[in-house]
Amino acid sequence: MVSEQGGAAATQASSAAPIKVAVRDVTISYGGVAALSGVSLEVREHEVFGIIGPANAGKTSFLKALNRMDSFTDGMGVEGDIHFDGVPVDRLRNVYALRKRIGVVFPLPVGLPMTIYENVALAPRLSGINRKAELDLIVERCLMRAALWDEVKDRLNSLGSLLSGGQQQRLTIARALSQQPEVLMLDEFSIAVDPVTTMRIEEVLKELRSEMTIILVTNLVQQAERLANRTAFFLGGECIEVGDTAELFAGQVEDQRTRDYIEGKFG
Amino acid sequence: MAAVEEKIEGVVSNRGAFDRRNTDWYIDKLVEGLVFLGGISAILFIIGIFVFIGKEGLGFVFETLDLEEFFTSPYWEPSDEDAPEYGILALIAGTASVTGLAMIVAIPFSLGAAVYIGEFATGKTREALKVLVELLAAIPSVVWGFIGLTIMNPLIIELFDVPVGLTVLNAGIILGLMAAPIMTSIAEDALKAVPDRYREAAEAMGATRWQVIYKVVLPAAKNGLLGAVLLGVGRGFGETMAVLMATGHAVNIPTSVFDSVRALTATIAAELGETAVGSDHYGALFTIGIFLFIITFIINLLADLVVRGVRKG
Numbered sequence: 001m002v003s004e005q006g007g008a009a010a011t012q013a014s015s016a017a018p019i020k021v022a023v024r025d026v027t028i029s030y031g032g033v034a035a036l037s038g039v040s041l042e043v044r045e046h047e048v049f050g051i052i053g054p055a056n057a058g059k060t061s062f063l064k065a066l067n068r069m070d071s072f073t074d075g076m077g078v079e080g081d082i083h084f085d086g087v088p089v090d091r092l093r094n095v096y097a098l099r100k101r102i103g104v105v106f107p108l109p110v111g112l113p114m115t116i117y118e119n120v121a122l123a124p125r126l127s128g129i130n131r132k133a134e135l136d137l138i139v140e141r142c143l144m145r146a147a148l149w150d151e152v153k154d155r156l157n158s159l160g161s162l163l164s165g166g167q168q169q170r171l172t173i174a175r176a177l178s179q180q181p182e183v184l185m186l187d188e189f190s191i192a193v194d195p196v197t198t199m200r201i202e203e204v205l206k207e208l209r210s211e212m213t214i215i216l217v218t219n220l221v222q223q224a225e226r227l228a229n230r231t232a233f234f235l236g237g238e239c240i241e242v243g244d245t246a247e248l249f250a251g252q253v254e255d256q257r258t259r260d261y262i263e264g265k266f267g
Numbered sequence: 268m269a270a271v272e273e274k275i276e277g278v279v280s281n282r283g284a285f286d287r288r289n290t291d292w293y294i295d296k297l298v299e300g301l302v303f304l305g306g307i308s309a310i311l312f313i314i315g316i317f318v319f320i321g322k323e324g325l326g327f328v329f330e331t332l333d334l335e336e337f338f339t340s341p342y343w344e345p346s347d348e349d350a351p352e353y354g355i356l357a358l359i360a361g362t363a364s365v366t367g368l369a370m371i372v373a374i375p376f377s378l379g380a381a382v383y384i385g386e387f388a389t390g391k392t393r394e395a396l397k398v399l400v401e402l403l404a405a406i407p408s409v410v411w412g413f414i415g416l417t418i419m420n421p422l423i424i425e426l427f428d429v430p431v432g433l434t435v436l437n438a439g440i441i442l443g444l445m446a447a448p449i450m451t452s453i454a455e456d457a458l459k460a461v462p463d464r465y466r467e468a469a470e471a472m473g474a475t476r477w478q479v480i481y482k483v484v485l486p487a488a489k490n491g492l493l494g495a496v497l498l499g500v501g502r503g504f505g506e507t508m509a510v511l512m513a514t515g516h517a518v519n520i521p522t523s524v525f526d527s528v529r530a531l532t533a534t535i536a537a538e539l540g541e542t543a544v545g546s547d548h549y550g551a552l553f554t555i556g557i558f559l560f561i562i563t564f565i566i567n568l569l570a571d572l573v574v575r576g577v578r579k580g
Binding site for chain 2 (some may be wrong): 096097100102106108114123126
């Protein structure tokens with residue numbers, strides 16, 4: 001299946017993998033003003049798909065469109081086709097079922113105002129799991145995989161919002177994992193996290209990619225290089241190009257702007 | 268060495284510029300003083316009111332009044348010439364029963380309205396509703412009392428086939444409707460104070476609208492919501508005119524919602540004008556005032572503490 005090394009070898013494997021998310025000619029607008037226009041790309045199963053680009057490139061809007069968070073944002077409109085497992089997401093009656101299959105990690109960590117335990121147990125509870133033993137197991141496993149268990153195992157009943165920023169971000173990841181998502185979307189997760197925690201979370205992601213598809217929006221170009229099999233470059237509301245990460249970073253680009261951005265010449 | 272000294276001297280000679288008082292400095296001090304006056308005036312007024320009520324009532328409390336009788340006797344007969352009785356138990360029962368029923372009416376209405384305005388309504392609907400709720404809160408209490416007298420009274424008589432319509436039921440409903448708007452406003456503020464990122468996080472997990480509200484928003488806002496309810500209770504205790512008009516104003520410990528009662532506040536309003544200043548009756552009314560003051564003070568203090576959120580662990 002997917003190589004642990006990332007890069008070119010993994011891409012060859014993943015190019016044979018089935019398509020998880022297919023996006024065709026998607027335009028996203030707020031109150032009639034386009035934030036992202038004409039994006040077409042495919043995310044394959046079990047790959048880490050990186051999205052890089054400067055602010056206002058439309059990266060976050062793109063993620064919101066994937067799990068239909070647009071319905072709660074005033075004036076946000078999505079045109080074009082987005083298919084999840086071959087199913088068009090704009091025609092779903094039960095968007096909640098779609099969202100349950102997609103875990104989201106936001107730029108700023110969101111520790112919900114409940115205990116650490118309840119933060120992680122919330123999604124399973126919403127899915128109807130109520131047996132204590134079962135929940136205990138899920139909570140422990142998810143915190144363990146998010147590399148947070150050792151730090152919080154003795155205080156699972158203290159408030160999640162009292163954890164430090166880096167711990168809260170790992171709590172958010174644990175919470176996303178508790179949904180047993182097929183796709184994990186991370187939106188600039190390291191923006192409020194110290195470098196050491198960032199590296200720990202990156203290690204976590206490397207382990208997760210054998211089990212799920214990861215869409216990684218990042219403001220750190222090197223992070224995409226370290227983690228992503230393939231990378232898309234967004235700029236000013238357009239998807240400039242999508243390519244194999246190793247090739248892009250080796251300079252094999254179709255568009256000069258991609259090379260400039262990767263080399264830090266702007267953005 | 269000489270150079271250093273020169274420098275220090277230079278600094279010293281500069282100090283004058285830092286000490287000079289200019290127009291900005293005076294305006295700043297003036298505004299500070301005015302704001303301070305405004306700020307402490309509220310406290311001064313409260314203390315003043317307390318001193319006044321205490322002066323008029325406390326003498327009576329310590330010299331004449333039998334406190335045990337005052338709180339345990341259900342007989343309020345201050346005009347009895349031979350043996351006037353000052354028992355406020357029935358009045359407390361009146362106020363409590365009306366306030367209790369009012370909360371039963373107001374809590375579901377106000378919390379429902381707050382959740383709708385805060386979580387479901389968007390754009391113009393939301394703004395229109397908020398303005399309407401604030402408008403409702405501004406209706407004078409005598410108007411509510413009027414509604415109790417002229418609309419609710421015959422309605423209750425007809426619907427339930429009872430002889431009198433000016434009852435706990437009538438006043439409770441009226442008071443509940445009166446308290447609901449202000450409770451809605453405060454409860455909505457409490458919901459608004461819950462950060463949107465909590466909602467987004469829960470929504471992203473696949474929680475439905477109701478699950479988001481029930482599992483995340485309401486628990487996060489529970490202090491504010493409790494505060495809203497407590498302020499409603501405070502309002503109920505303190506309300507006078509509507510209660511005077513809708514309860515029937517009969518000294519009575521109610522056994523059902525179809526009994527007429529009399530409230531503490533209404534008693535003061537109805538009787539104070541007809542008593543001789545300094546008489547026992549006058550003193551007894553002021554004692555009720557002190558009691559009400561203490562009760563509302565405690566309720567408001569509690570509400571304030573709860574809203575600020577006495578956090579666990």
